[in-house]
Amino acid sequence: MSLEKVLKKIEELQDDMVKFTVEMIKIKAVNPAFDGEGEEERAEFLEKKLKEICDEVKRYDAVDDKGLRRPNLVGIIYGENRDRTLWIIGHMDTVPEGELSLWEHDPYDPMVKEGKIYGRGTLDDGQAIVTSYFAAKAILESNMRPKMNIGLVYVSDEEAGSKYGLYYLMDKNIFKKNDLVVIPDAGNEDGSFIEIAEKSAMWIKITTIGKQTHASMPETGINAHRAGMKYALWVDEFLHRKYDKKNELFSPPESTFEMTKKEANVGNINTIPGKDVFYFDFRVLPEYDLDEILQDMRKIADIVESEFGVKIEIEIVSKSKAAPPTPIESEVVQKLIRALKELRNIEPKAGGIGGGTVAAAFREIGIPAVVWMTADDVEHQPNEFCRIKNLVEDAKVFAYLAMAP
Numbered sequence: 083m084s085l086e087k088v089l090k091k092i093e094e095l096q097d098d099m100v101k102f103t104v105e106m107i108k109i110k111a112v113n114p115a116f117d118g119e120g121e122e123e124r125a126e127f128l129e130k131k132l133k134e135i136c137d138e139v140k141r142y143d144a145v146d147d148k149g150l151r152r153p154n155l156v157g158i159i160y161g162e163n164r165d166r167t168l169w170i171i172g173h174m175d176t177v178p179e180g181e182l183s184l185w186e187h188d189p190y191d192p193m194v195k196e197g198k199i200y201g202r203g204t205l206d207d208g209q210a211i212v213t214s215y216f217a218a219k220a221i222l223e224s225n226m227r228p229k230m231n232i233g234l235v236y237v238s239d240e241e242a243g244s245k246y247g248l249y250y251l252m253d254k255n256i257f258k259k260n261d262l263v264v265i266p267d268a269g270n271e272d273g274s275f276i277e278i279a280e281k282s283a284m285w286i287k288i289t290t291i292g293k294q295t296h297a298s299m300p301e302t303g304i305n306a307h308r309a310g311m312k313y314a315l316w317v318d319e320f321l322h323r324k325y326d327k328k329n330e331l332f333s334p335p336e337s338t339f340e341m342t343k344k345e346a347n348v349g350n351i352n353t354i355p356g357k358d359v360f361y362f363d364f365r366v367l368p369e370y371d372l373d374e375i376l377q378d379m380r381k382i383a384d385i386v387e388s389e390f391g392v393k394i395e396i397e398i399v400s401k402s403k404a405a406p407p408t409p410i411e412s413e414v415v416q417k418l419i420r421a422l423k424e425l426r427n428i429e430p431k432a433g434g435i436g437g438g439t440v441a442a443a444f445r446e447i448g449i450p451a452v453v454w455m456t457a458d459d460v461e462h463q464p465n466e467f468c469r470i471k472n473l474v475e476d477a478k479v480f481a482y483l484a485m486a487p
């Protein structure tokens with residue numbers, strides 16, 4: 083059978099995949115939002131690689147607020163049917179290495195050891211680039227064509243919001259309603275989890291203003307910290323009680339409402355703070371309305387204000403409404419489930435997560451998109467690695483998707 087030949091080819095290409103990964107990671111591409119050099123040099127390497135196998139390669143350069151070019155690469159391998167495309171989207175940028183002393187090896191001179199490649203960006207999102215590239219290469223080297231076009235998309239700026247990356251590409255008339263989109267940028271250790279939905283997310287800053295005074299004379303001031311804490315606990319309790327629906331698509335199945343960061347207030351213990359600042363992180367099931375939650379928070383703030391004589395400001399730091407989930411019945415989900423059953427003999431589960439992903443950009447415009455890869459939980463960590471076995475096995479899944487009728 084023709085697919086067998088391609089799968090075997092992928093296994094033969096294992097050493098090339100490792101070499102490709104090492105070469106790519108040596109070219110640093112830390113996102114400029116974290117004072118990195120950006121993706122340009124890595125993109126030049128990848129553009130050359132794409133030109134070796136693609137029928138068409140286009141480059142879309144965004145220019146960011148620092149004046150840096152932020153390249154986005156789109157390579158197409160023609161399929162038997164050229165009207166549709168299987169898009170596989172990986173990002174070129176990485177987060178910084180973080181505390182260097184926590185690494186056992188230079189994060190930008192990858193080490194291959196015990197079946198793993200260690201280095202910043204080897205998994206996130208180097209694995210996506212390598213697996214998608216070699217899936218396509220193996221099909222061509224087996225003298226075959228995919229059923230539909232394969233679109234290899236390597237973008238910038240994923241780690242800082244995708245403004246100069248995927249979002250920059252969205253209005254370029256590249257992606258069509260009938261296409262399939264896979265984003266290998268998160269996954270679990272056996273590849274059994276397929277992400278098809280996400281929760282809405284909101285970050286909120288709460289500032290409570292009272293009046294600073296000496297701790298021995300509380301009646302001469304207004305303790306903003308006490309009012310702020312009272313408010314935090316009230317909101318916490320209220321939201322958990324009112325917005326308590328469960329949706330088993332998600333893990334965890336309920337909305338989460340967490341108070342997180344707390345800003346420092348006064349420098350000494352004997353001062354009553356006149357200002358109190360803390361933050362909430364909310365991950366909310368798509369069936370709830372974020373504005374209704376904000377209205378509830380305002381009502382509680384009004385009560386606390388009059389009870390304590392403080393002023394409470396509610397400031398939205400960020401707010402993103404969940405895109406409609408990708409239906410389980412959609413072709414991309416069903417094909418991926420079939421691929422994983424046949425190639426790995428596992429029972430995959432499609433579900434939702436609490437964080438936002440770039441898949442939302444497609445779901446918003448009605449293109450079903452899944453986030454999937456096989457990955458250990460080491461993204462953004464010191465000693466980040468990808469498993470060579472996963473490079474090979476994920477490439478096989480992409481080849482399956484491209485070759486399956």
Ligand SMILES: [Zn+2]
Nearest residue numbers: 206207240267
């Ligand atoms: Zn990533």
